[in-house]
Amino acid sequence: MDAFGNLIDGFGTALTPEFLMYALIGAAVGTLVGVLPGLGPTAAMAILIPLTFHLPPVGAIIMLAAIFYGSQYGGTITTILLNIPGEASSAVTVMDGHAMAKQGRAGAALSVAAVGSFIGGTVACLVLVTVAAPVAKLALNFGPPEYVALVILGLSLILVFAGKSIVKALIMGAIGMLIATVGLDPISGAARFTFGIPEFFDGLDIVPVLMGLFGISEILINMEARLTKVTQAKVSSLVPSKVEAKQASGAIARGTGVGFVLGMFPGVNATIAAFTSYIVEKRFSKTPERFGKGAIEGVAGPETANNAHANAALIPMFTLGIPGSPGVAVLMTAFIVNGLNPGPELFTQHPEVVWPIIASMYIGNVMLLVLNLPLIGLWVQILKIPYSILIGVILVFTVVGAYSIDNSMFNVWVMIAFGLLGYLFKKLELPVAPLVLTLILGPILEDAIRQSMAIFDGDVTGFLHHPIALTTFAITAVIIAFTARRSVPRSEGDAEA
């Protein structure tokens, strides 16, 4: 349509020094805040919203969007360098990202994450511009029954993370699901495993759990081994090698697709997109045993998927007024407060505002790349700091991060508890990835099942009226059968988690 013409006009308006400055400030501040473990994109936006109060509406939204991207990348930096996933979506990157850092390839990891994020975001932005509306309508066909099928499919892939012992992986998966049930049940109001403590009523926040399981436990393990530096390996180069670049480019392409498609569904958050990308990469790789030990696809794919998801999540907001993720919800509030009502007529009624915003979101993406690529050399220096100094400072940061979630010491204790548990799990070789996967997918599955039953009014045969769900069930059955057949002769030496 006229979309591209409008987009060019939008760029014209957005490329003013004032708006560019907002984008730059937003990206810079967002990155700094995102680096702090525990403060992810949503928290960063909430904290930094006051900055935008004095700005004109378009400027405020531009800055908020830049803060969003910036904080996402900031979290990636801490994740790769220090093994501390500061927000849920980094849980996937931490597996291969930090392994790469330990091998001296932190620079490659960081640059691939930056470039992948940029490409993912750009493509998603372009698609937003062109095919947004019809694609969004398609996503509406996915309701609770379809989600049940999708999540079961996702859970069957847990075996991808099984590693050497399927029993242990399943145990961790079960634990993850149970942890997710803690809290007041939203459907019946029953208190599940709360032991009468009000702080448990809302369930366990996933961020302190992740920070403990990955970050604190890693620190404890390193202490035991008397690590003096995060890695002894010299940082070989700041960019990926030719081989790595080729591997990464495939992962980036697939990650864009995965992230974008999943971003259109409101119930599917960025973490799921990242996990799915990781699973896709590992499944389709000819050498899956590299994953978990520093496979660059394990960083490129999820990071790209993350950003593609973030941009794609804007589509339901722009076209239908549905916020696809908490970060988008904050953005949407900013829109509404400034008199811009998300929905299809936003494009027709306020084109002079919408297109510059979309253009500047793209600019925010570019800004991130421009800002961070040169800084990678600087960030990587962190690895050279003696570990004994690093530990103290990191621990203080994680405490700040955990505390700031709810302004309460409770989350600090949750983080510490899971740090100790994580240490034990690592020593016992109990894989953590399945726990995180079910921690995230478990509640979605349970909710979707109960929502479906409520919609069917207790009649299970209602599923038979949902062809998409049925098809997905069938696909899952096929995959499980396939995997079972494949893994029987290959019971030893299968891919490690």
Place this chain on the structure above:
Amino acid sequence: MDTVTEAEPPPVVRPATAATRRVHQATAVAFVAAAGYVAVTAPGLGLYDGRGPGAGLFPFVVGILWGVLSVAWLVQITTGHSTGVEGSFFESLQGARRVALLAGGIILLAIALPILGFQLATFAFVAAFLGLYGRHHWILTLAIALGASFGLFTGFTRLLDVTLPVSSIPFLTNLGL
């Protein structure tokens, strides 16, 4: 001199000590017990309410699975078929001590935070860690400890408007701590 090691388990499989196996088994037993607790309390939350699963169905099913799997794991350990049961549990006694001290230190820090406030508690923690464990020069220790405590506090509360714990001792509160 301690050689610098990476935080990966050694590639060579050493036969497990009895202690290591005990730890694995104890964990498996703990899992079975916890799973039992879940399976027993879950039905009280309502398994099915005519229209759909109640709050207790999911935990009940998963709890039972967990219990069964943990028993399987226990069997695996006892018959020697489990992975990861190798060597001694702690690489070395000094290693075990370091972990215990750090874990204890972190817990003490968390306890001290609401009492002494962020600035004092983290200052003490970082200074102790850098000075006693890292054995760094006292000027460096002081500088980093000050930065990580008072510096961070000012930065977060002033620039980012993030709330951090303040002391509950009135005397200290009046000092702005």
Place this chain on the structure above:
Amino acid sequence: MRHIKSRTIGAAILVLGLALAGCAEKPSTSGGDPSSGPKSTFPESGKVVRMIVPYGVGGGTDIGARLLANDMGKLLDTTINVENKVGASGQIGLTELVSAKPDGYTIAWANAPITSPIYLDPSRKAAFKSEDLVPLGNYVFDPALLVVSKDSPYKTLGDLVNAAKAQPGKIAVSASAVLAPGDMVIRALEAAAGVKFSTVYFDTAGQQRSALLGGQVAVESGSISEAAGALRSGQVRGLTIFDATESKFAPGVPTAKSEGYAVEWGSSRILVVPKGTPQEVIDVWTKAIKDASDQEASRGDFDKAFLTQRYMDPAATAAYVKTIDQQVQVFLDQVAKK
């Protein structure tokens, strides 16, 4: 908005200067030096007020609270620090309130109706009862509303009720969680109309809207402030509003009362102090709330957030909360019986 100033160890000196400048300080740097001298009227200059917001940063109540704190601070010539103490639908923040000294320097938000289940439901083991929260007043009302998609077959509330009578327990309505405001509205309507819906619970507003537009549910139970934006876009239609009068943010949407269903429901934002706070102090706050909210109304702040100003003095607020409590108790019994 707020000006951010720094604090150092010489805080005592700065506090007086800040109090004179009348700027709000950051929440984490702790309370200042009480000015020595004869006991003056509340609030004493130099003392800082803690306003506890038991709900999320950046949320509706939080933003409103900060605006109000700003205005009230200027009116009372004092500093009001907003503290977020989130969790358990407000239980955590309010537990903090009741353990504070009842001297008027700690106030908190106890919105209706979400606060009622906290102390009425014994399984929540609340540290306070209804009487422990003394209202200072209510300033805002957000009426509940039922939303349908633009091509929904239901044109009036009557249509919906008839459909529900024909298929009891089969018409799907969405809400966020059991005994959340959206859910309570549905129960109130069920009781008034003698019907039964099938309530489907969704975690996020996005999922609710998606379910509505995707046809998985027929009706969404929401509120004016949440839905006004979407109503304007034309994607969805307001079916009925549960208030005494129509809302200017939802033009043309009839009230439930006008169709014969006497159900009024919505969310109120109520400020409270702990029991035992002196009456003179309560009176000072009550006046401040009224004046500040009038100021905001004249500035158009409420309109921007699609909120309806509705001031209620402490007595009226207490009576209102009592009726809410009674209704919520009925709902709690309903849920417990299942």
